[in-house]
Amino acid sequence: MTIRTSFADATEAYQLPRIVQLTPNLYAACFTLMKMVPARYILRKAVAEGQLDPDTVIVETTSGTFGLALAMQAAHLQRKVVLVSDPAIDDRLHRRLVDLGAVVERVPASAGTEAGGFQAARLERLARVRAEMPASFCPEQYSNPDNPRSYASVAELLLECLGQIDCLVGPVGSGGSMCGTTTYLRTVLPECRAIGVDTHASALFGQPPGPRELRGLGMSLLPSNLDHQVFDNVHWCSASAAYAATRELHRRHALFMGPTSGAAYLAARWWAQANPSAVVVTLMPDEGYRYQDTVYDDAWLATNGHLGDPPVEPTPVDSPGQSGGGWTTFEWSRRQIDEVLAVGTP
C-alpha cells in the first residue's frame, strides 16, 4: 500500500537481501554485505544513545566484512574507525577500507604461532589502541546482543515475502545472523528448523580448533552470541566442497556469491531435495568479487587441490569430534554444547 522510495543512504541500500527463488522449495537471501545489518543497527543505536559523539573513535577487531560495514556506516556518520586485523587481510578489502578512511592496524605474522593465535594478539592490540584514545566505541560483534537483534529486519522481510518458512540454513561465525534470524522467525513460526553450516577445525559446534582454509565462517573461540539451542542440525563443510558448491551456484543459478554462501547452498539444497514439501531459505552473506582470483579461478583451484564436483550428500556423524573432513552432518537437536559433547547422538 506504499510506493517505492529512495534509500536514505548506501548503508540502508545495502542492508537487506534480495530473496531469490532457486528451486520450487528453495530460496536464497542474497546479501551484498550481510554484516551491514548489525553494523548499521549497532552504530545508529550508539549515536541515538549518545555513546558515539563526533570525537569518539569506532574500534573493532576484524579482518573481514564486518570491518567494511563499519567503515561504510562510519563514513556516513563522519566518525573515525580503527580496525585491528590479521596480517593476512585481503588486499582488495584493505584498499577499500583505507579509501573509506579507516585505519587498519595489523598484528605481526609471528602472532599466528603464539598461544591464542591471531585472535588473542588482536584483542591485546585492540586494548592498547583503546587505552591511547580519549573516547572509543567497540561494537563487539561476538558478544553484543544487538548483533542478533539487528536481524529482526531480515526475519521481517522473509516473512513478508514468503509467509511460511520451514527451515533456515546459513553459515555460522559470530552466531548473530543465524541465531537472530531464526529466533525472530520462530516468534511467528515456532516449528521453523535451523541448520548451521560450519567448517572443520572450528570450535563453534564442538570440534577441536585448528587451522582452517575456509574463511568467513567458523571460529577458534566460542562467541557468546552463538546460542547453540537454536540449531536443529549442524553441517561441517570442507573448503573444497564449499568452493565447488559456490561455482555450481554461479553456473546453475547465475548467483555470484562468496564461498560461505556456497557452503550454505550445499547444505540447503540437499535438505530441500530431501524435504520437497518444506520451504527452505538459505542466507548468502556476500558476493563473489573478493574471490575472483581464488574460488572463481580454475587455475588457483587446481593448484590448491580444489578441483572437482561438490559431494552429493553429507556423511552423518555421531559426534562433532568424529567429523574428520569433507562434508558431514550431525543432529544437534537444539541442545547446549556441553550436553552435546557429553552425550553425542541424542
Next chain:
Amino acid sequence: MSAGPATVHDLVRRRPFDPHPAGFDVGVGYAPSHHGELLQGMFADASGQLRRALVTLPLPDRGSRAVFSPSHSHWGVVGSPELTKARRAALLTLREFSTHPSPAKGGQVEITSNVPRGVGMGSSTSDVTATIRAVADYHGVSLSREEVARLAVLAELASDSIMIDDRVVLFAHRDGMVLETLGHSLPPLVVIGVDLAPEVHVDTLALAPAEYDDRELGAFQVLRGTLRRAVATSDTALLGRVATASARINQRFLPKPQLEDVLAVGLRHGGCGVQVAHSGTVAGLIIDARSPGVDAAIDRCVTDLAGLGLEVMTLIRPRVSPR
C-alpha cells in the same frame, strides 16, 4: 453465545445519518466496538521514531449510539457522570465547529450502548466516536475518519481505530495517527470470544504503558511484516499466528489466565490462533471462515471452552459467506 441484542444497530439503521431531519433538532452518531487487537506494540513511523500502535479487531454487532441535543444559550456539555470522555469529545468537536453558521454553544450527550465495559472491547472509544459523529451530524458535517480519530485521541488520550472502518490500519493509538495501511479488509475469520477474567475491570487509563525491551521491539517489526502479508494475501492462518505471538508478548504486562489452554482448544479443532484485548480481559479464538466444517469446529470449540469454565460471549462471523 449470541452476539447480544442488536437493538442499537437496528435503531441506527432505522434512523440513518441524515442532518437535521424534520422535527429532530438533535445530532445522532453510531460507532461499533471491537474485540481487542490482532497486534499491539511499538512500531517505527516513517521517520523511524517508535510509536505505540495497534491493529484493532472490529466488532460490528456491538456499539454505542450517541444523541447530541444542542444548547444555544449555555456553554458546556452535560451528560451522566460516567461519560466524562464522551463529554470531553463533544466539547472538542464543538470547538471544531465554532465558525459554523449556526454552531451549538453546548448541549447534552446521551449514550445508548451494548458494549461491555472494562473488558477491553473499546466501550469508551465507541462512546467517544459516536459522540463526535453526533455533534458533527447536528452541524450537518461529515468528518473524515482521520479527523474523528484525531479528536477521539484528544478526548481520551488513547483510542483504538474503530472509526477508520474502510481499511486495515496500524494505528498509533496515543498519537491518533495511521502508521500504515495494511490492506482493504481482514481475511475472512471467525472469532469465538470469551472473557478470561470476568471479575476484573480494567481501567485503560490507570494501566501503565508496557515497557518493551529491545528483543520485543524486534519481534513487533517481524509481526508487522507478517501481518502485512496475511492481510495482502488474505491468509487467516498467518493472521492467527501474528495475533497469538502478540498475545504471548503481552502476557508479561497484563497476563490472561488460561490463555494457553484457550489456544490449545482452538488448535485442536483446526483454529489458527488466539487474539486478546491487550488492555482488557477478553480473548478470541481465530478460525478461518473458509475452512471446511467451520460450523462443527465452532460447536466443538464452544463445548471445550465450556469445559474450561468459559462462556462464549461473542461470535464474529463474516457478514457475507466467503464461500
